[in-house]
Amino acid sequence: MPFQHVKDILSGKLNGNRRVKLRGWVYLKRDLGDLQFILLRDGTGVMQTVARKGVTNPEAFEKARKAAQESSLIIEGSLKKEKRAPGGFEVLIEKIEIVGSSDNYPLAKKSHGVEFLMDNRHLWLRSPKQRCILRVREGVVDAAREFFRREDFVEVHPPMLTSSMVEGGATLFQVKYFDRKAYLTQSSQLYLEALIFSLEKVWCLAPSFRAEKSRTRRHLTEYWHLEAEEAWYGNEENIKLQEKLVSFICNKVGENYQEELETFNIDPKRLCTVKPPFKRMRYEEAVSKLQRKGFNVKYGDDFGSREERALTIDIKKPLFVTNYPIEIKAFYMKEDPDNPGTVLCNDLLLPEGYGEVIGGSERETGYEKLVKRIREIGESVENYKWYLDLRKYGSIPHSGFGLGIERLIMWMLKLQHIREAIPFPRTPDRIYP
Amino acid sequence: MPFQHVKDILSGKLNGNRRVKLRGWVYLKRDLGDLQFILLRDGTGVMQTVARKGVTNPEAFEKARKAAQESSLIIEGSLKKEKRAPGGFEVLIEKIEIVGSSDNYPLAKKSHGVEFLMDNRHLWLRSPKQRCILRVREGVVDAAREFFRREDFVEVHPPMLTSSMVEGGATLFQVKYFDRKAYLTQSSQLYLEALIFSLEKVWCLAPSFRAEKSRTRRHLTEYWHLEAEEAWYGNEENIKLQEKLVSFICNKVGENYQEELETFNIDPKRLCTVKPPFKRMRYEEAVSKLQRKGFNVKYGDDFGSREERALTIDIKKPLFVTNYPIEIKAFYMKEDPDNPGTVLCNDLLLPEGYGEVIGGSERETGYEKLVKRIREIGESVENYKWYLDLRKYGSIPHSGFGLGIERLIMWMLKLQHIREAIPFPRTPDRIYP
Secondary structure: OOOOOHHHHHOOOOOOOEEEEEEEEEEEEEEOOOEEEEEEEOOOOEEEEEEEEOOEOHHHHHHHHHOOOOOEEEEEEEEEEOOOOHHHEEEEEEEEEEEEOEOOOOOOOOOOOHHHHHHOHHHHOOOHHHHHHHHHHHHHHHHHHHHHHHOOOEEOOOOOEEOOOOOOHHHOOEEEEOOEEEEEOOOOHHHHHHHHHHHOEEEEEEEEEOOOOOOOOOOOOEEEEEEEEEEOOOHHHHHHHHHHHHHHHHHHHHHHOHHHHHHOOOOOHHHHOOOOOOEEEEHHHHHHHHHHOOOOOOOOOOOOHHHHHHHHOOOOOOEEEEOOEHHHOOOOEOEOOOOOOEEOEEEEEEOOOOEEEEEEEEEOOOHHHHHHHHHHOOOOHHHHHHHHHHHHEOOOOEEEEEEEHHHHHHHHOOOOOHHHHOOOOOEOOEOOO | OOOOOHHHHHOOOOOOOEEEEEEEEEEEEEEOOOEEEEEEEOOOOEEEEEEEEOOEOHHHHHHHHHOOOOOEEEEEEEEEEOOOOHHHEEEEEEEEEEEEOEOOOOOOOOOOOHHHHHHOHHHHOOOHHHHHHHHHHHHHHHHHHHHHHHOOOEEOOOOOEEOOOOOOHHHOOEEEEOOEEEEEOOOOHHHHHHHHHHHOEEEEEEEEEOOOOOOOOOOOOEEEEEEEEEEOOOHHHHHHHHHHHHHHHHHHHHHHOHHHHHHOOOOOHHHHOOOOOOEEEEHHHHHHHHHHOOOOOOOOOOOOHHHHHHHHOOOOOOEEEEOOEHHHOOOOEOEOOOOOOEEOEEEEEEOOOOEEEEEEEEEOOOHHHHHHHHHHOOOOHHHHHHHHHHHHEOOOOEEEEEEEHHHHHHHHOOOOOHHHHOOOOOEOOEOOO
8 A cells, every 4th residue: 555645635626535545754642541542643744643542452552651752653544534633534553563763862841942952953853833944945046046047047067166255264164175275255256257158147055155253144154145146147137137036936935835934924925025126225334224223333434134134133034234434345346337336236135124135246357346345355366367357358248146045934933043954054053964 | 338248149139230248258359450359248158359450440449459368348249140150140349449558468268177177267267168067056055946936945054153963063064163162064964854744744955064175176165055954754755855856957957048958069969867766775785886896895884985986877867775774874763663773765876987076865753762872972962952852743754855956967967076066166175366
């Protein structure tokens, strides 16, 4: 007899009053003496099963009694409708096999401290909430992929090990690469810029690394970075592409993951109603707004979590902040000819206090200007030789951006901390498990 | 007037005898005095354009004459059918704008040494052949994704930074992680094993790293690793899944990338006819075959590139080699109860001498057996604490495998060296560009 999945049974693909065979893990156990309830979870859902003394054969009843939380079981029995069971069905156990026992499951208690949960991340991932996050994460990535396919982008795979830096040397992880040093990439942007000269529009989803000691609720040392680079796009087209992408992802997840959203008490409307255009605010307006809110911030200061939180705590739609001062942004951003001293760039801030999820800009295309900027930040021009070649041989206007997918997921599901948005989070204090 | 893409014009979506506006790079230039031919490439294809003295206005003619290889241009003109042009169309230039000049393009000559090409990888990627490889690479990844979606696998994202090892410490890259040491992952398998207890069937495409000094034509220090892990699958089901996956990818690329395959003189049939079942051979048979071929190899020796080449040089279908001796395989592989001393594993070797592309196995599920194996290889059990938990709390039979996508691409396109199968290859001697 073949195995069935819980989801197929609960979705009505299989009718009631028939024999079923399930396999999975004991999610919850209720021992009422003559009644042994086992909530069995497989990769697709949770099914209530029950052994009744006097009805279930004694051997099976005894095994049901013994089966502890998270032991793995194979259960055969008859399916019947049962209003009081989650999903409306129940399996009356006839046969049961304990595949793998589970004594003293560490996460059996209802609540645990965060450090304990993180130490047991490999087990915590089994919980229904964590499973929902993993599924929504797949949905986010799938939606992004569909979006880029529709927009004629080519998916590429940039290198993780590099000999040069992108976002400044302070946050680089160093790797012993045989007899020399290498670094873990902070962004694939420079490589994507090379690739647009071949493929015009490219995107990637790949890890990026930041050796920042920030212990905030929105920083990881290793995160998955969705980056895109677009030949012939100006700053305005780049911003429009970003709001279209974020809306597309939100809408898709809102449509296709209603059950998962429910687990987090999220109304799908929250995601289905995200639509372009997003609001925009120039950096200087943002500074004024922060000053009015009592922040001790002046023109030329960069924004951190606190500032971004203040800018977005009261809004419901994502917000572009544009035209940052040239001094506080990366060397490759193009100066705005209409607003000298500022660059053609944007940060996209998520509402409700979540803050930055995307950084984007039009790229500087002039060879001499780039060399000047690289020198100004105290870098060696030699380190950027190959990158500068892109401005020597058929330079073109282009733009691009990078989105941190964990931050997007965090906002979509209103997670308290980014560490739950990735299966095995890495923070300054944690590389285990 | 909006821009058109070469592909849309050549595919007949646009009719001849009309005005077009193109942008791209000078792929090839022929200066015949009164006739200036420019082969213009964009991200989608190559179009012949021509300026004629006396017909084209003098200013545009002069710019066409000046436009050097790889300069970026915007060209407006009239499209007409021209049998002698590649693709059957030609554009008579009316207006031309040089967007970015290109003096002394380094790859202008027809042939270059490999090191020179690799030093200029950021430019070499513009060549039609390299662009084809990038597109086929996307096709391989897309096909894999479609396959796993159909098979109800969930896509996940494992960590790159780890505190433990998978394939042995000798090939680990070390990372300075704040005040301590971390390592770059060699395989995501252990993490995928944790995730099947939540999602049942999972897969990932992510970088893996091997600090091997192998300077062969099939080794990279950083490669993209497609890994899958399947709850409740035995060795046989695992092998069947692998041959189904590889066939699916080959068939899809064979169907959808005929133009790219043509560039490499590959008959799409080569890929469209790949079908399960693949041939199988037990390790001990493989040893005998090698001995008959004059190899100095005995039972218990591992196979390298030379041995795998000899085993596959004369065959046309992928070959599974199974039942390797337990001593030469990883600690997590399950011993074959019917053939003690060997493990329930397979390597999948590609034909025509290409060799290993997949390693797979059923995993050992017993806690005590795993502990024993970990001790035998001289590792600390403490390092594997979280992994061993998976055998303590509801252990289940499961299997999985890992496929190196660059090796698959290399074989599909008959590439001479793996370095062309990835945009920015990393080898012991190279982390630039």
